[in-house]
Amino acid sequence: MSEENFEYDLIVLGAGSGGVRASRIASSYGAKVAVIEEDRPGGTCVLRGCIPKKLMVYGSEFKKQVNDAKEYGWKVKNLEHDWDVLNASIEKELDRLASIYINILKNSGCRVITGKAHFISPSEIKVNNEILTGKKILIATGGLPYLPDIDGLKENAITSNEALKLPSLPKSIAIFGSGYIAIEFAFIFNGFGTDVDLIYRSDLPLRGFDYEIRKNLENELKNKGINLFPKSKINRVFKEDKIIIDLENNNNIRTDQLLVATGRKPNTSQLKLEDIGVELNSEGAVIVDDSSKSNINYIYAIGDVTNRINLTPVALGEGHAFADREFGGLNKYFNYEDVPCAVFSQPPVSVVGLSEEDAIDKGYEIKIFTSNFKPLKHTISGNNERSFMKLVVERKSNTVLGAHMIGSDAPEIMQSIAIAIKAKLTKQDFDLTIGIHPTAAEEFVTMRSSRD
Numbered sequence: 001m002s003e004e005n006f007e008y009d010l011i012v013l014g015a016g017s018g019g020v021r022a023s024r025i026a027s028s029y030g031a032k033v034a035v036i037e038e039d040r041p042g043g044t045c046v047l048r049g050c051i052p053k054k055l056m057v058y059g060s061e062f063k064k065q066v067n068d069a070k071e072y073g074w075k076v077k078n079l080e081h082d083w084d085v086l087n088a089s090i091e092k093e094l095d096r097l098a099s100i101y102i103n104i105l106k107n108s109g110c111r112v113i114t115g116k117a118h119f120i121s122p123s124e125i126k127v128n129n130e131i132l133t134g135k136k137i138l139i140a141t142g143g144l145p146y147l148p149d150i151d152g153l154k155e156n157a158i159t160s161n162e163a164l165k166l167p168s169l170p171k172s173i174a175i176f177g178s179g180y181i182a183i184e185f186a187f188i189f190n191g192f193g194t195d196v197d198l199i200y201r202s203d204l205p206l207r208g209f210d211y212e213i214r215k216n217l218e219n220e221l222k223n224k225g226i227n228l229f230p231k232s233k234i235n236r237v238f239k240e241d242k243i244i245i246d247l248e249n250n251n252n253i254r255t256d257q258l259l260v261a262t263g264r265k266p267n268t269s270q271l272k273l274e275d276i277g278v279e280l281n282s283e284g285a286v287i288v289d290d291s292s293k294s295n296i297n298y299i300y301a302i303g304d305v306t307n308r309i310n311l312t313p314v315a316l317g318e319g320h321a322f323a324d325r326e327f328g329g330l331n332k333y334f335n336y337e338d339v340p341c342a343v344f345s346q347p348p349v350s351v352v353g354l355s356e357e358d359a360i361d362k363g364y365e366i367k368i369f370t371s372n373f374k375p376l377k378h379t380i381s382g383n384n385e386r387s388f389m390k391l392v393v394e395r396k397s398n399t400v401l402g403a404h405m406i407g408s409d410a411p412e413i414m415q416s417i418a419i420a421i422k423a424k425l426t427k428q429d430f431d432l433t434i435g436i437h438p439t440a441a442e443e444f445v446t447m448r449s450s451r452d
């Protein structure tokens, strides 16, 4: 097809965070852009992930906060929760955000098409009986929950999609998995008063995180009364008056709801990518190079559909860099080093850079600085939540390789620490920084003796 025959300079499949950012920036450089989305614009983060989840985290924390207030002299009678009000408030906010996304796209001159799209050739997309031609096509279709193949699991389980809009609060819930989603929902439901069982195959939750963070998180889960079933395998699931989860070690769990949070898989199965020869890995992720280009010229992919680092800011960065390079003539590439992250447990976890174990695996000689304390607020409240902070420092250069925290406000604190890690600052730079007193954050600049 000759260049002038293309209807669009760019067709974007998926109006999530990455797709919308790429569309808007490409359009700002003068590209003619069409964006196809089967749902409302917003994607996983806005509609089925980060935003409703964090609102639920806030909602679930109030009961604990009211309890904390008692020793500060507050008397609260008849604390009651109305699940319908919470659902309605969240839905209202999601409507607002989805319409902002539509406006961003429309105001930047993109055509927004609602429908299910698939490739019919490397430059042709079919949607709602229309065929669009694009000079470049960007796949930004995100991911979907993955459920292991276990007898009765799919029939009796919900995923995070449904957990975010349950018609009523369950009395009990079992959660399968111990990654980001499982941990966040365990604390959310616990906070609202649901009896929570957490079933996972490893010995500790949050595989891949620093060992001490995982141990401290395990303590916080236990402190909150969440029932832990580590090193557990599910044989089968069936329904009687309740959902019965039959574990391999002969334990049976009876529960009202079963939430499966055993990872997500790239959303590529409906796109007919195999028909046009786009290479996928064994999980169905589009294989891309450093410029997010697939093995087929002019077909690109960003975000969770590529299964690189599945976080919203990464998808935004990949989408922005793609548009800057391909339509703005800039030499921009997303840098995957030292991407900070957070798990919104209660208290939250946040980390940037290398864990102690990863630093050792990479051959660094390291010093470890830690601080473990009861937050000032809880010296009075009686709440037994603690804070734990850790710096991983290279012995020779004194460079801080990693920072880790579980405790109140960890993600808010870690965002600024991430600048220091990205700038490759040393422990001495941290030591020269004056603390803000009294805060938890000041511990990051006052840890004086290493653990050896």
Ligand code: NDP
Binding pocket: 148, 176, 177, 178, 179, 180, 181, 182, 184, 200, 201, 202, 206, 207, 261, 262, 263, 264, 309, 310, 311, 341, 342, 343, 344
């Ligand atoms: P994760 O990859 O974080 O965790 C998956 C969990 O499922 C792990 O506990 C894993 O066990 C377990 N698991 C996987 N396969 C099986 C199996 N066959 N049988 C039993 N257990 C299994 O996935 P999530 O679903 O929690 O989240 C998906 C992604 O979404 C995250 O990786 C993250 O990138 C993103 N996300 C980010 C959030 C944030 O930034 N706050 C919040 C939510 C999601 P094991 O550890 O033993 O492998």
